[in-house]
Amino acid sequence: MFNLFSSELFRMRKRAQSLMLFLIAVVLSGLVYGGFVIATKINPEAEGRRMRHAVTFEEYAEFGIVMSVGFFAGIMLIIVAAGMMGNEFSWNTLRPLVARSRSRVGLLTAKLIALGLYSIVFVISLALVVAGFFFIGSWVVGEPSGFSISILGDGLQSALQMLFSNLPYLTMAFMLATVFKSNAAGIAGALGVTFIETPVFQLLGLAGDVFKDAEKWGIAYNVNKFAGMTGEVDNMTRSVIVVVAYSVAFIAVTYAVFLRRDVTSG
């Protein structure tokens, strides 16, 4: 499996998209943060003062990580996760890939490990760049603060927690791309669930309490609870279990489908 993993990393490294998506996440984070900084500079009133504090380095772990890793990195990593299998089908490279692999389990596992490693490097790198934004931004808005390893450490920890909260969506994208042999299916399915699960449950909640209870077993409810770190300890544990259970289930479906399927195309 090490050989497959090595090849997977080599291909990711050679692919411009790997760096391009990171740069897009950096630019989008910079644009949003820059907008806040400019708004703070322009509006010196009460609203501006509250915003001024929000854009300082001290608030980096809260505001900065949620914005950059929670949102932009989440979207970019869904694209990467879906593409890891979906593109193999669209480029017709899956057949030679399977023929070259000693086992299909090893092939899928190598891809998942490569995805995990890339995701960790992606969010840590993004978190560090955004830390730089906030450090500079603090000076720009007139509330300079000294550099703090502690704040940076909190931010990196928060970034990894945010990545963990994105795990069900990444594994869902990977699963959908494998099951439907389509990059687009993985991206659209995972992003669709990301955006519509909460509104759908809220609408269904109007129809009865049973749906309100059902929402607590959904992905978004538990991800938000975990990502927001606001729940009680026992609730937090349950949320972690639910997030892990969804992720494991999606991965299990991926293995089951891929191991049994004849590779007649892609």
Next chain:
Amino acid sequence: MNTHPPVTATAPAGIGKRGNGNGPVLQLENLTKKFGDFTAVSHLSLLVQQGEVVGFLGPNGAGKSTTVGMVLGLIRPTEGSVTIMGTELPGNQHIVPENVGAIIENPAFYPYMSGRDNLVAHARMVGGVPASRVDDLLKLVNLNERGKDKYKSYSLGMKQRLGIASTLLTDPALVILDEPTNGLDPAGQREIREIIPRLAQDGHGVLLASHMLHEVEQVSDRVAIVRRGELVTEGGVDELLKRGGYIEVKIAPEYMDEARNLLHRMPGIEQVTVSDQLITVVADPELGADINRALVGAGIYASQISPRRSSLESLFLDITEGSTV
């Protein structure tokens, strides 16, 4: 003088799998694949020995690609077995990357990488392939000057040649080429046709699935013809061509009946037909001398005896009943 380098002259130590046994490199026994009610391959048995090229012919939908898919472990057989270098699939998928190099239909590589990087990526998948092997193979298929260009910028011929290079990365015992000259211009086809026999000379067993009949005729030692998933004939190319051969005998009209009766009685002659001054005898074309001797013995002198060999194409069309290729 042959100026071509041997295709595996620089095979690295430790990864070459050729020549480690006298048995077949590939053995299919009773291989069957059903997709629901449709039988794509039915009870197919076939051998590929080390150092031979076996042409695998059949019309579209005959089951060639499904068979190749089963050999590579991409498709699970419904029945029967695939044995590669003495080890049976499935359950031993590792023997495929160790012993088989294949182009499946069209070569497929990553479009965003160069040809060289694609080979490096494939080499990493199987492991143990030194970087020098990649450069040697690029040189072999005349891509050394374009190796650093993006794969997506390659012509179809260059893609096919890169595909052949990738099949040889591990110096495999069995090379499977599925339509290797598909879409190539005549020069490109000739280049590929020159490479294939050299693969066999170097000890690889080659399974060549193709609908280019003259190509198969030129480079194959044996041919297997499939139709609707079933093996309909198999044998050496010469043997098959003889099987479809015939002899034309030109005789004066007054001796026609006597000659026809004589030839009817001769052993080895399957059919005799008469038209104008020509008798057409369906038989091994090498029986021409025997026919001449028999006619002369009976006092009949032929003005012309012409052995005619069938082409693989006419044999193929006879066997497959004119199915579209």
